Every structure is written in C-alpha cells, then in structure tokens.
Amino acid sequence: MMLAVPLQEAVEQAAEAAEHGLEVPEFLFLLIVILASAKLLGELAEKIGQPAVLGELLAGVLLGSSVLGLLDPTVEVIHLLAELGVVLLLFQIGLETNLSRLLQVGLASTLVAIVGVVVPFVGGYAVAAALGLDVLPAVVCGAALTATSVGITARVLSDLGRLQEPESQIVLGAAVIDDIIGLVILAVVAQVVGGSELTAAGVATTTLIAFGFVALVVVLGRILVPPLFNLLARLGREETLATMAVVLAFVVCYLADMAGSALIIGAFAAGLTLAPTRHAHVIEHGVVKLAVFFVPIFFVAVGASVDVRQFADPQVLSVGAALIVVAIVGKVLAGYAPYWFKGKKLVIGVGMIPRGEVGLIFAQMGLTTGALTTGLFSALTMMVMVTTFMAPPLLKLLLPPTGKVDSESLGGVAEITTEA
C-alpha cells in the first residue's frame, strides 16, 4: 500500500476543506480525481458495451464515502459545479430536441408521466404502510418513488444515439413532466413534513406556476430568442454566441427557480427556444465542449452521495428490495399507459426507471426533517441506486446503439453534424 499515506492525507485535506473552505490546490485535486476516474471508468464501461454514464456513476461510488472517501459531494464548489453540469446537460438535450416532435407525442408523455407518478406513489405508500410505518414516512417513501431522473435517461439515450426515436421523445417529455410533478410533490411533502396545513388551492397554484413557466418560456422564447440571436450574431462574433447561449440558459434557469419551477427544466426550455435558430449548431458545438467537462462532475457527485456500506443491514435490504420492485413495476406499467402507441412500450417504461438525483433529494429531505429513520433513508438510497444503475444497461439492451453515432460525446449526433 504505497499510496496509503498520501491518500490518507488527501482524505484529511478533503475533510478539512469541507469545513474551512477549499484552497485552489485542493480544488484541483478534487477535479483531478473526478475527471480522471469519470473518463477512465466511462471508457471502460463503453469497452464492455455499457453507456459511459454507468462508469461515471461507479466512479462516484468509488470516490465517495462508500469506498475511498476522497469526494464529499456536499462540498460547496463541487455541488455547484455538479449542478452546472446537469444544467448544461439539459440545455444540450433541449438544443437537440425538436419541439414539434415532442408535442406530437405530448399526450403519450403526459399519460406516462401521470401513471408513472400515481402507481409508484400508491405502491410505495402501501409497501411502507404494510411494513408498519406511520403516514408521514410512508408518504415520503411514496414521493421518492415518483421521481424520474431526466438527466440519467436523457444522457443514456444520447450516449446510445437514440434521442430522436419516438420512444425516446415520449420518455423525454414524460421525464420533464415528471420532474415538474416531482417538484410539486416535493413542495407539498415539505409542507406536510413541516407541519403546515395543506390546501387544494395551494397545490393547484404550485402546479400551475410550475407548468405555466415552461409553457411561457417556450412560447415567448420561440418568438424572442431567434431574432435576439440573429442580432447578436450580426453585432458580435459567432464564437461569442455559445457563451451568450449559456448565459441565456442560466437566465432561464434563474427565472425558473424564482417561479418555483426547477432549474434543469429552465435549462431544457432554454435549449428548446434555441433549437430552431440558424445558430443552433455553432452553439451546440461550444456547449458540448463545456458539457464534456461539467457533466461528469454531476454523475460522479450523484454516485458519491450514495453510501453502499449501509446496504449490508438485512432490514435495509428487505425494505429496499420491496421498494425496488414497486419502483420498477410502477414505471414499466407507466410505459404501457399510452396503449395506442405502436413502438416499444417497454423502452418507455425502462427509460422512466432511474430515480437518480431526484430520488436522492427526496430521501435527503426525509432524513433531514426527521420523517425518515437512517434505515429507511438507506433503503430509499438503495432503491435509487439500483434503479439508476439498472436503466443504462437495460436501455442499451432494448435500444442497441445506431451504427452512425459516435457515442462518446454527450452530443454525439450533434458533434458529427457540426463537424460535417
């Protein structure tokens, strides 16, 4: 164990940094381990035929408290850069998304989202209640099961070069709707956990604002953004456009947050408004290069926030297993909800399975507010981890990558069209 001493030092440094603020060399050290392990395990995952994101999540598990303890994902700058990563990912996915094609499958997406929220919630609540839990922890369990990680799913579909398939469009639309519903549930559950009175009017308002914001951004953005960027392109240099596009994405994210919607939904909506402009390719080219740097930080951070050591407890294992079954069945059923759809319904359901960071946020909230015991929290984390890790290989199995696509880059398709 030649490495033991410097590693130990690094761990102590990291722990100290979390308390006293990071120095630049410590920050660089964290970036080194995150980026190197993400790229290494990402490429390794691809070598054995898996999406790169699986390797990045694993890299996070290795770096996190589960194994090496080198990376604490709650360190401020890492948390912020990870969030920047998922913002850039969703922005890029928005840039690659054809709104009219998304709207064509809008009904299917909506149905998938609703069934995918209701069935896991009821199922999760029932399982928790059957285990003898109180109403409050049972509600939090149910709520954590409703989430879909649009980030994971979109990334896998993009890795596979399958973002433009009808199944993928349904999944993408449903995952976005699901994320908005998830926010409403989160707000409601937070109120309940906090002991506030719950009113139907309050829930309706939260829901309306969350959905209304996206609709408003897309409608207004479609009108205002293209002429704005044509003007910017005429006044300034084309290279500045990518940066200004990123600034636009940040602005919409900021407004989304102020409006009570989610940051990443804002990023996706911003991408949608820029997708039809003449400059979309130039912008995407710049965004991809940034995303290559930031996005792995997000997935590594998600992996690092799981502590697999807690899964050894038999009770955690059994509760976790029950929740996993509900989590999978609920979303697969949701995939079959749009009964008229002729494509692969199983792909839709599987695409909705990963809970990712959204599920972790629910679990975290439950833990910090005291609604969940550590055991229940661990069981939920286990559910999140299993659903997150199973989706990439399953999707790959159901949707073999298209030959034409360079699957390394996040925007494989786009990269090729831009370079051509």
Place this chain on the structure above:
Amino acid sequence: MMLAVPLQEAVEQAAEAAEHGLEVPEFLFLLIVILASAKLLGELAEKIGQPAVLGELLAGVLLGSSVLGLLDPTVEVIHLLAELGVVLLLFQIGLETNLSRLLQVGLASTLVAIVGVVVPFVGGYAVAAALGLDVLPAVVCGAALTATSVGITARVLSDLGRLQEPESQIVLGAAVIDDIIGLVILAVVAQVVGGSELTAAGVATTTLIAFGFVALVVVLGRILVPPLFNLLARLGREETLATMAVVLAFVVCYLADMAGSALIIGAFAAGLTLAPTRHAHVIEHGVVKLAVFFVPIFFVAVGASVDVRQFADPQVLSVGAALIVVAIVGKVLAGYAPYWFKGKKLVIGVGMIPRGEVGLIFAQMGLTTGALTTGLFSALTMMVMVTTFMAPPLLKLLLPPTGKVDSESLGGVAEITTEA
C-alpha cells in the same frame, strides 16, 4: 432608478451568500453577470480597437465594489473558478508555445526578468523610503512593483495574434521567470513580515526548488507525456484526450504548488510538454472552448478586486502616481536590457508593465499582515490597475494585430489551424 430595488436585493443576496454559502440560483446569477458583462464589454473594447481583455477588466471594475457591488471576487466558488480560468489560460499559452523558440531567447528573457525585478524593487523601495515609510512597508511596496502578470500579457499577445513574434517570446519567457522570482520574493517578504529570521540558504533553496520544478517538468514531461498521450489516443477516444490533457495540467499545477512553485507556472509547463505531440491541436481545440468560459471569470475577478473609490484621496493619488512612474520606467528599462536584440525593445518593456493579479496579491498580503496602511494599499492597487489597464492598448499600438488572425478567441491562431 427602476433597477434600484432588484439590484439592492441582488447585492444583499451576494453579501449573504458570501457568508452562508451560495445557493445554485445565486451562483447562476453571478455567472450571468460575469459572463454577460465580460462578453459585452469585451466585444465593445474590440469595436473601438482594443484587446478584449480590457473590456473584461472594466466589466470587473463595474461589477465590483467600485460601482455596482454585485460581485465579491473573494466568494469561494468565484475565486476557485477564476483560478481555474488563469490555469486554463496559461495551459493554452503553453500549448501554443514552441519550447525551442522560447529557449532561443532564453538569455534575453532572463535578463529582462532580472532587470525588471531589480529596478522596480529598488525604485519602489526608494520612493517609499523618500516618503518617510518604515523599512517593512517600503519592502512590500518594492516587492509589489516587481511582479508581472503573465496572464494579462499572454492574453493580450494572443488577442493580437502576436504570440509567435520574437518580442512576444521574450516577454513570455521573462514573465514566467518573473512569476517564479515573484514567488520567491513573496515567500521571503512573507517571512520578513511574519518576523522570521531570513537566511541566504533559505532563499537559495526556495529559488532552486521553484526553478528546478519547471525544468524537471519540462524535461521529464517531454519524455513521458507524448508516449502517454499516444497510448491514451490508441486506447480511448480522441475526444477524451482534451479532458485528460486538462487533468494532466491540473496534476502538474498541484505538484507545482506542493513543490513551492506557482500553479500557473505548472499549467504553462504542462502545456509545453503537450505542445509537440500529434494531438496538440485536438487538445487545444477542447481547451479553447473551456477557456472561453473560464478565462473571463479570472479577468472580471481581477477587475472586481479593485476599489477605485479609494483613489479619490489626494495622498493616495500622489503616492500612487510616484509608484506608477517607477513601475513603468522599471519595466521599460528591462525591455532594453537585452541590448543585442534587434527587434522592438519597447514592446518587451511594455509587455512587462501589467502587474495584474500578482501585484494585487502582494498588496493584499501587505494589508492583511498590517505592513501596509489602507492608504498605501490603495496606492499600490492604483499602481496595479493603471499598469494593467495601460498595457493592452499600448501593446496594440506597438504591435498592430496581424490580418490573418481571428482575435476574439483566446487561441485565435490555433482555432483557425484546427478547423482547417
């Protein structure tokens, strides 16, 4: 003043964030104002025939406590991202640098660096002593005058597409040497200010380590790095190379810091080792896109760390003016030191004038250790600001941009050759 209320809120938010840690929306808000104002003023600067970096520095002054008070450059994540920016800038400059051409002018660079340290130090000390200052503050004043901001100079030369000229190579080499000498001086002055005994052996060791590190990295790196990257290119995807190159740069920066050299010198040395590889262009292409995002954060942060309101004090103005004269004369004289050089010696001297962030670090150290009064600190800040702001337009005047170059991007030259 329609903007007054939200601006006020934003300021309060920023102030609160500095104390309690940043939330993601606040972080996005900071990035929005930094990037938007940097790009806007950067392009405006170019429209009136100035290097973009001047606009970015001005954007910082506007955002900082001098005017709007929106940006506190000491906020941890901003500080870290700014440092990442200057690391990426120097890495990119290293990638674009031909080591043998740099060594050809090595003697000239060394002489410029030495004269450019000695004359400003002695002059600064003399001015301070003449003003009746004690030895310690006079030493700090002298030390602050020795600095050269390799970041500013390299960026301007790159903006102008003149990085490959012999004058630029001398300036670059001298600025790097100067930065290493600056570190030694900083270490020594910190010891003196801290009240420690100063030994010739200690100073010699610090000096040797600082220079030895760079020599070691360049020599070892030239042998080890090309085969390593050839291997990486064969095992993995070419797109991964840029990320792995950035990781390498971070590793060398980290080692540089541990060895007592400067982070940015490590970044420059890492770039030098990768410059001759077959993959330099692919790597540079990826690094440029990252740099476009991070580098402006650095220059805006430098601008924001100056408070121009303090310059109104007549005493600050007169001391500052005296220091500015010494600062300019000292470096211009240094440019004439390599008497055998046939090129434009004035360009060399002017290229060495900007003190930038290095000068600010000296001033800051003097202030926090109590060696400087607030008035002296402000005078030094004024010297830093004037020298930093005067260099870009002067260099532009002396070295008109070459027609062939796209001066927007940091790596104008490289961008074009890569795309071709």
